[in-house]
Amino acid sequence: MGTLIARRLLALVPLLILVSFFVFILITLVPGDASVELAGGENATPERIAEVRQELHLDEPVFQQYGRWLGNAVQGDLGHSLYARTSVSQDIAERLPITLSLVAAALLVGLLVGVPLGILAAMRPAGAVDKASRFGTTLGISIPEYWLAIILVVLFAVDLRVLPPSGYVPFFEDPLGWLEHIVLPAVALGTWSAASLSRQLRAALIDVLDTNYVRTAWAKGGSTRVIVVKHALKNAAIPVVTILALQIGFLMGGTVIIEEIFTIPGMGPYFLRGVISFDVPVIQGVVLVFVLAALLLSTLADITYGFLNPKVRVQ
Secondary structure (H helix, E strand, O other), rough: OHHHHHHHHHHHHHHHHHHHHHHHHHHHHHOOOOHHHHHHHHOOHHHHHHHHHHOOOOOOOOHHHHHHHHHHHOOOOOOOOOOOEEEEEHHHHHHHHHHHHHHHHHHHHHHHHHHHHHHHHHHHOOOOOHHHHHHHHHHHHOOOOOHHHHHHHHHHHHHOOOOOOOOOOOOOOOOOHHHHHHHHHHHHHHHHHHHHHHHHHHHHHHHHHHOHHHHHHHHHHOOOHHHHHHHHHHHHHHHHHHHHHHHOOOOHHHHHHHHOOOOOOOHHHHHHHHOOOOOOOHHHHHHHHHHHHHHHHHHHHHHHHHHOOOOHHOO
């Protein structure tokens, strides 16, 4: 198991370098020039544009720019916003916990709803619960999260007035206030997660429950809880772990729109403002953090396979 973990972590090093290069180079290929806007837009003179490009080191070769940016990024310095003049690293450090709390809440919704629903549906395929589950999960996968978010705001915030329509309260300042503000965005973001987990777990669990060793356990008089939870669920969880790791990355991306709808001061509005104003350091910093999170989650999923299935362990 230690060999598996070591190899996965070592494999991250060249991958991180490659990903960081593509994050940097893709931004440089996007149409537009921040130096023109900073120099005065349409009224900017060529001399002023050249001066701004020199200040931002945009007149240097691309690889030289990348080397400087990567060296600073390794030290935790992602540069400064071109317009706000604030540290991108500091802005991300302040906003990332907010986004992660939303992702965690949405993932909790997915697990609390998707896992029990998938187990119940797999216990009696083609039964009433299974049919209702498949109908519900189809809706959950099909409905756009931003549309569901608006419906939830209209229903629970405007009509019933039981939950706030927007805003955010830090968890450690007021846990109850945080819960009240996070419920609607978490449900809007976590519905797709619950539907996907339920479907994946149902399919995997049906296959496992049909194997010979499970049939033998039933024949020996084993209880439903022991057979399903202790034996079948562990093997059925392997494909679910893959979906779960991918979902966390998807949920982080989904926060961009959800946070904007609910006016949550997380990474989403920060990133959108960076895109609209073509604030290159902000765009690069946020994209890099999201990509790093996706890579780490993928590696964690690979390592988890070793615990769930000894066959995939590297000796």
